[in-house]
Amino acid sequence: MSRPPLVPPLKCQGIKTKLVSVIQKIAETREYSRWIEPFCGSGVVALNVQPKKALLCDTNRHIISLYQDIQRGKITAATTKEFLTSEGEKLKSQGEPYYYEVRTRFNEAPTPLDFLFLNRSCFNGVIRFNRKGKFNVPYCHKPERFAQAYVTKITNQVRQITEVLRSVDWTFEVRDFRETLAMAEAGDFVYADPPYAGRHVDYFNSWSDADEVALAAGLGSLPCDFLLSTWHSNEFRTNSAIDLVWSRADFHMLKREHFYHVGSSENLRHPMIEALISNFPTIEEAAIVRPVEQPMLFALDSAA
Ligand SMILES: C[S@@+](CC[C@H](N)C(=O)[O-])C[C@H]1O[C@@H](n2cnc3c(N)ncnc32)[C@H](O)[C@@H]1O
Numbered sequence: 627m628s629r630p631p632l633v634p635p636l637k638c639q640g641i642k643t644k645l646v647s648v649i650q651k652i653a654e655t656r657e658y659s660r661w662i663e664p665f666c667g668s669g670v671v672a673l674n675v676q677p678k679k680a681l682l683c684d685t686n687r688h689i690i691s692l693y694q695d696i697q698r699g700k701i702t703a704a705t706t707k708e709f710l711t712s713e714g715e716k717l718k719s720q721g722e723p724y725y726y727e728v729r730t731r732f733n734e735a736p737t738p739l740d741f742l743f744l745n746r747s748c749f750n751g752v753i754r755f756n757r758k759g760k761f762n763v764p765y766c767h768k769p770e771r772f773a774q775a776y777v778t779k780i781t782n783q784v785r786q787i788t789e790v791l792r793s794v795d796w797t798f799e800v801r802d803f804r805e806t807l808a809m810a811e812a813g814d815f816v817y818a819d820p821p822y823a824g825r826h827v828d829y830f831n832s833w834s835d836a837d838e839v840a841l842a843a844g845l846g847s848l849p850c851d852f853l854l855s856t857w858h859s860n861e862f863r864t865n866s867a868i869d870l871v872w873s874r875a876d877f878h879m880l881k882r883e884h885f886y887h888v889g890s891s892e893n894l895r896h897p898m899i900e901a902l903i904s905n906f907p908t909i910e911e912a913a914i915v916r917p918v919e920q921p922m923l924f925a926l927d928s929a930a
Pocket of ligand 1: 638639640641642643664665666667668669670671683684685686801802803804819820821822830831832833
């Protein structure tokens with residue numbers, strides 16, 4: 627029996643919890659000695675694939691700092707519990723002003739635990755920074771957010787991650803994807819999950835057409851396998867990058883329907899077709915694995 631997916635303590639828009647089983651199934655068909663993620667985000671994919679060796683990068687230094695601190699034992703399940711319990715009590719008694727006090731404190735002198743507090747008590751659990759690099763997500767309006775059960779849940783997530791990190795050889799680094807791709811060698815496997823073009827315009831998630839083109843060029847010239855996830859279409863529109871950038875004869879494409887629970891607007895909550903693009907043919911069996919609790923239709927497609 628397969629184990630339930632491991633859930634990271636951080637939430638973020640575009641989190642691939644429901645796609646992990648498919649990515650995992652595809653990765654299992656390939657031989658590789660190091661897993662590389664240029665856009666690791668919440669880390670949910672690596673945490674579930676659990677490669678022995680990995681390079682996990684992101685430009686968001688707050689995400690990387692949190693994982694580095696867990697890795698070096700500076701943040702533990704116990705320190706997380708203590709912190710969230712005491713900060714949660716202040717939130718309960720002072721309400722909204724306390725959320726904004728922590729947000730200001732974080733923006734002046736960021737710490738990974740304040741980042742975690744904000745991520746788990748902000749509106750919709752998104753990670754969003756303004757153009758000056760300041761966290762600007764409003765309050766979720768739940769003063770009792772850090773009730774004991776919720777703190778225990780987050781604490782257990784930190785504990786599980788700590789256990790994984792003890793058993794693997796992973797490196798977390800703040801890097802732009804161009805630098806990360808330049809570090810890839812033969813025998814690596816790159817999983818790329820970039821921000822969606824035109825959807826996010828904030829400090830860590832701004833993503834231009836030029837970025838998309840540079841990513842395709844970088845992935846296309848890698849000395850190893852890659853798998854990229856991006857959005858294909860939703861009921862309103864189709865991602866123009868699919869035709870313009872990703873429909874190369876040497877790339878393969880698998881499409882599947884996917885639903886996001888984390889989103890800053892209702893628009894992001896509509897079902898969407900996700901595309902998985904690779905430089906190797908993905909086996910059909912991989913398409914049969916359904917996202918967790920997600921009996922959806924899928925279509926198999928090839929860009930070749
Ligand atoms: C769609 S999210 C990744 C989500 C992740 N796969 C998950 O399941 O949680 C995209 C990530 O790319 C990061 N990012 C944005 N621009 C970047 C860049 N130029 N280089 C590296 N990372 C970048 C963002 O900070 C964000 O964490």
